[in-house]
Amino acid sequence: MQNYKPIFDKEAFDFLREEKEKNYTILLKAHPELTELFVNQTTMDILNLCNGSNTLSDILKIQKSKYSSVDENTITNDVASILTKFTNFSVINWDEDFNPYLITHQKYFENGYNIKIAEEREGLEILEKVNNLDESSSYLSAHFLKSQYTDLSIRYKIFYKSEEFFLLYDKTKEVQCIIGVQMPVLPFDTVAKVTFVSNINDSEKSVFLLNYIFDTIPNIAVKPITKIATVIDCQKTKNDVYNVFYSSNFTLEAKLKNEIGMNTEVAVLSIFF
Numbered sequence: 001m002q003n004y005k006p007i008f009d010k011e012a013f014d015f016l017r018e019e020k021e022k023n024y025t026i027l028l029k030a031h032p033e034l035t036e037l038f039v040n041q042t043t044m045d046i047l048n049l050c051n052g053s054n055t056l057s058d059i060l061k062i063q064k065s066k067y068s069s070v071d072e073n074t075i076t077n078d079v080a081s082i083l084t085k086f087t088n089f090s091v092i093n094w095d096e097d098f099n100p101y102l103i104t105h106q107k108y109f110e111n112g113y114n115i116k117i118a119e120e121r122e123g124l125e126i127l128e129k130v131n132n133l134d135e136s137s138s139y140l141s142a143h144f145l146k147s148q149y150t151d152l153s154i155r156y157k158i159f160y161k162s163e164e165f166f167l168l169y170d171k172t173k174e175v176q177c178i179i180g181v182q183m184p185v186l187p188f189d190t191v192a193k194v195t196f197v198s199n200i201n202d203s204e205k206s207v208f209l210l211n212y213i214f215d216t217i218p219n220i221a222v223k224p225i226t227k228i229a230t231v232i233d234c235q236k237t238k239n240d241v242y243n244v245f246y247s248s249n250f251t252l253e254a255k256l257k258n259e260i261g262m263n264t265e266v267a268v269l270s271i272f273f
Contacts, residue, residue: 005095006059006083008050012091030090031222046082050092056083056100081219088161088222105220107212113205114173115212117220118165123155126165129178129198130154139197139241142233142259142266161222163195168209177205181213181228183221191270192217194230203244210248214271229253229270233260245269 010016015027022041049059056079063075086092087099105117118126130149133140157163162185168177180195197206217225232241234255250269259266 004056004098004100005052005054006050006056006087007052007093007095008047009091009093012089028089028091037223042078043082046079047086047091050083052095084219085222088220112171113208114169115209116167116169117216118158118167120155120158122165122167123151123158125167125175126154126178127151129175130196133196133198135236137199137201139194139200139237139244141193141195142231143193144195164217164220166209166213166216168205170205177202177209179206179209179213181217184223184225190224190226192221192225192228194228197244200241200244203240203247206244207247210244210250214248218273225273227270227272229268231259232267232269234265234267242267242269 012029013026014029015025017025019025019038024039024041024044026037026039028037046059046063049062054062060076060079063079064070064072067075083092087094105119106114107116108114116122127149130146133146154165158165161183163180163182166179166181167175170176176199178196178198182193182195184190184192194210197210200206214228217228228250230245230250246269248271250271252267253270254268256266256268258264
């Protein structure tokens, strides 16, 4: 990581104001839907160190020297989290576009699984899976519309992070399961929503991927997430679907009548942070 150079683009802030106790309020030009964001002094210190001269190794050394009583892994993870989020905010750029934290979007596991958060180049692969979704082998949320998943719209969702797609591969390097998670974009919305699970019949893989999503979403979201939810059409959905979500620590939050039409009941399952 010693040659990676993050660059803080101060022009990406539409507004910056110092508050009490060394906290800051900011508005982002690229994400006006986020309204105001609040960050602490440590975050601002790290951003200011991204001057185009300091390498990532330099920044880590400075922070570890400054906070010598803090576990080094904690500092490394904090720096990674801050730079990843502000890269997503278009506030941090990388010299020659070399971003070392792109690797955090892919993780390998001892059981042979490999989970990746989709990039634009996976758009066609996702489109093919979406076109083959059906209610016998897949889970489709009550609000899912296949017409909203064209090649162009999927690329748009990925680029603007309005929906994240999590891909699970096994040892054969074939996609075994894809889960779509719609991210909150409205100013007061803090709920991520599961839109579909491509292979709900394989409960082990579906649960594994849902658990990974719960652990990962807070670190990749461009705004705070308070829960992950999904809206289930009670008339169309099999018990096996409920069992997958319950096994992933989702709970029944509410049942709503006439939510998607007359005499149609939906169940809202959620997991909270």
